[in-house]
Structure formats: C-alpha cells, structure tokens
Amino acid sequence: MKTEDLESIARKLVAPGKGILAADESSGTIEKRLKSINVPSTEENRRAYREILFTTKGAGDFISGVILFDETIRQKTQDGRTFVKALEEQRIIPGIKVDKGAKAMANFPGEKITEGLDGLRERIAEYRQLGARFAKWRAVITIDEKIPTRTCIQANAEALARYAALCQEAGLVPIVEPEVLMDGAHTIQRHFEVTEQTLRSVFAALAEHHIALEGMLLKPNMVLSGKECPQQTSAQEVAKATVRCMKRVVPAAVPGLVFLSGGQSDLQATEHLNAMNQLPDLPWQLSFSYGRALQAPVLKAWKGDSANATKAQQAFHHRAMCNSKARFGKYTEEMETAKAA
Numbered sequence: 268m269k270t271e272d273l274e275s276i277a278r279k280l281v282a283p284g285k286g287i288l289a290a291d292e293s294s295g296t297i298e299k300r301l302k303s304i305n306v307p308s309t310e311e312n313r314r315a316y317r318e319i320l321f322t323t324k325g326a327g328d329f330i331s332g333v334i335l336f337d338e339t340i341r342q343k344t345q346d347g348r349t350f351v352k353a354l355e356e357q358r359i360i361p362g363i364k365v366d367k368g369a370k371a372m373a374n375f376p377g378e379k380i381t382e383g384l385d386g387l388r389e390r391i392a393e394y395r396q397l398g399a400r401f402a403k404w405r406a407v408i409t410i411d412e413k414i415p416t417r418t419c420i421q422a423n424a425e426a427l428a429r430y431a432a433l434c435q436e437a438g439l440v441p442i443v444e445p446e447v448l449m450d451g452a453h454t455i456q457r458h459f460e461v462t463e464q465t466l467r468s469v470f471a472a473l474a475e476h477h478i479a480l481e482g483m484l485l486k487p488n489m490v491l492s493g494k495e496c497p498q499q500t501s502a503q504e505v506a507k508a509t510v511r512c513m514k515r516v517v518p519a520a521v522p523g524l525v526f527l528s529g530g531q532s533d534l535q536a537t538e539h540l541n542a543m544n545q546l547p548d549l550p551w552q553l554s555f556s557y558g559r560a561l562q563a564p565v566l567k568a569w570k571g572d573s574a575n576a577t578k579a580q581q582a583f584h585h586r587a588m589c590n591s592k593a594r595f596g597k598y599t600e601e602m603e604t605a606k607a608a
C-alpha cells in the first residue's frame with residue numbers, strides 16, 4: 268500500500284468534528300465494565316452491548332472510526348449484519364486492537380511491556396480481510412518514585428515501531444499508543460517530563476523503523492496531575508501543558524493526535540479536549556479516541572436491559588456530540604444541562 272492511501276485513511280479518522288470510539292476492551296476489561304452495572308460477561312451480553320453502540324443512529328456524524336476487539340470484529344447484529352458492515356453503513360471505519368496486552372516486565376518491578384509481535388503479520392492480514400482499515404497497540408508507562416526506567420520506555424517504543432511497520436506494510440493505519448498512566452500522586456510537571464521522554468523515544472524508534480508519519484496517528488495521554496496528587500489543575504492548564512509537550516516532540520507530519528481518556532471523567536475528557544482546541548497554532552488535528560469517557564454514561568443507562576437500549580443510545584449520541592463540539596473548541600457546559608432538560 269502506498270503512503271498516500273494510508274494518509275487518506277488517517278485523515279478521514281481525524282476529519283474535523285469527528286473522533287474515534289475505543290470499544291476494544293479485552294475479555295478481562297469488558298468483564299470489569301459489565302460487572303460495574305451487575306451484568307455477567309457472557310458472549311451475548313458483550314454482543315448486545317456493542318450492538319447498542321454501533322447502531323446508534325447519527326453516530327457517524329461524530330464518530331469516524333471504532334476500534335474493535337478480536338471477538339467483536341467477528342460478531343453480528345441481531346438482524347444478521349456483521350458489525351463491520353453495520354459500521355460501514357454509518358460511514359464509520361472499522362479498526363482493531365492487535366496487541367496482546369501489557370504484561371509484567373521481567374527484571375523491572377512495577378513496569379510493563381506489551382506483548383503480541385509474534386505472528387502479528389498473519390493476524391493483521393486476517394483482520395484486514397475481515398474489514399479493518401486501522402489498528403491499535405497500547406504501551407503502558409507507569410510513574411512512581413524510581414520508574415519509569417529508560418529500559419522500559421525503550422523496549423515499549425521498539426515494540427510500537429515494529430507493530431507500526433507491520434501495519435503499514437499490510438495497508439492498515441497504525442494508531443501508536445504510548446500511555447503514561449495518570450495513576451499516582453505525581454505532579455503535572457512530572458507527568459509532562461515522563462510524557463516528553465516517552466514520546467521522544469517512540470518517535471526515534473518510529474524513524475529507525477522507517478514509519479511513514481503521514482500514514483499513522485498518535486494516541487497520547489493528556490498531561491495531567493496524578494489522580495492522587497493534592498494539586499489538581501484547571502482545564503486550561505492541562506490544555507497548555509499537553510499542547511506544549513506535544514509540540515516539542517510530535518512531528519507536524521503526523522495528521523492527528525487522538526487522545527485517550529485514561530480514567531478522566533467523561534466531562535473532564537470533553538472539557539480538556541475543548542480547551543486544547545481553543546489554543547492557537549495547532550499543527551495537527553486534536554481529536555479523541557475515548558473508551559471510558561464515551562461509554563460510561565451508556566453503560567449506566569443500559570444496565571443490561573434491552574428496554575433501556577434507546578436511552579443508552581441517546582446517552583452515546585449526546586457524549587459523541589459534545590466531543591465533536593470540543594473538536595472545534597465550541598463545547599459549553601450548557602450542552603450538558605440542555606440534555607438533562
């Protein structure tokens with residue numbers, strides 16, 4: 268596949284006013300999410316829940332792509348369409364998580380390395396045949412007193428680059444996700460430093476592996492104070508710190524940054540994206556690829572009962588619309604109360 272084709276998919280994924288829904292929770296993670304609303308994680312419940320998301324009318328106005336999990340890309344709607352087809356009918360591009368999860372890194376207590384490179388070429392070929400046009404691989408960097416180590420950052424950066432190369436070889440746009448977790452008591456300054464160091468390492472590895480920057484997307488964390496940090500920061504501070512950090516290290520050739528929500532509340536994630544898009548001189552599209560921040564209100568409205576499907580879809584439509592407004596810096600708090608009324 269030519270770089271121009273990859274670039275055209277990447278640009279569609281970050282089209283103005285649109286962003287990505289991450290619905291690629293692995294078996295363990297979806298079980299946790301369903302458990303939070305007292306719903307057992309059976310294959311049918313997982314399918315029914317994802318059908319609610321993917322068949323929400325009008326979702327394609329705000330959602331450019333959906334990241335699926337291995338099980339989900341093979342599932343169908345109740346009326347027998349593959350999820351891939353149902354998404355395409357909404358003009359939404361199907362994507363796929365291809366990593367096999369972050370595992371404890373040997374010799375580096377408290378740190379993680381993402382697995383899944385073995386056999387990846389073959390798995391990617393199958394996913395492409397099933398309809399995926401982009402992929403995701405998540406690396407996890409943890410902050411504590413003595414971590415992250417350079418070794419952990421570099422090992423994860425190298426794996427991200429090898430994954431990205433295999434994706435581009437097969438014609439899939441790689442979403443490169445090095446997540447510096449917001450868990451912990453660290454200050455926003457410390458989160459800034461670690462994020463900068465991580466992204467420097469990632470872009471060095473991507474260059475080593477000849478990745479076409481025009482045909483990829485970066486999925487970074489926002490720069491925030493840790494969840495347990497006593498000094499919490501305003502949306503404007505988060506926006507400024509995040510964009511400042513990204514400008515230092517992310518080449519302008521990358522079409523877009525699709526932020527993860529990483530444990531922020533759904534409203535915070537929208538406010539932060541909105542504040543970033545109000546800043547001047549942004550060299551890339553600043554968008555979202557939210558999991559929890561798009562799905563939390565949907566799960567709450569659904570509760571595992573098909574009688575609540577319409578309410579759940581309204582909740583998803585509303586959250587997607589608010590984040591779409593935030594893509595233009597035009598989100599306001601009143602949009603939340605307007606919905607309640």
Ligand code: 13P
Pocket residue numbers: 289405444527528529530556557558559560
């Ligand atoms: P969150 O937005 O819930 O962090 O999920 C995004 C994601 O895809 C993490 O890999």
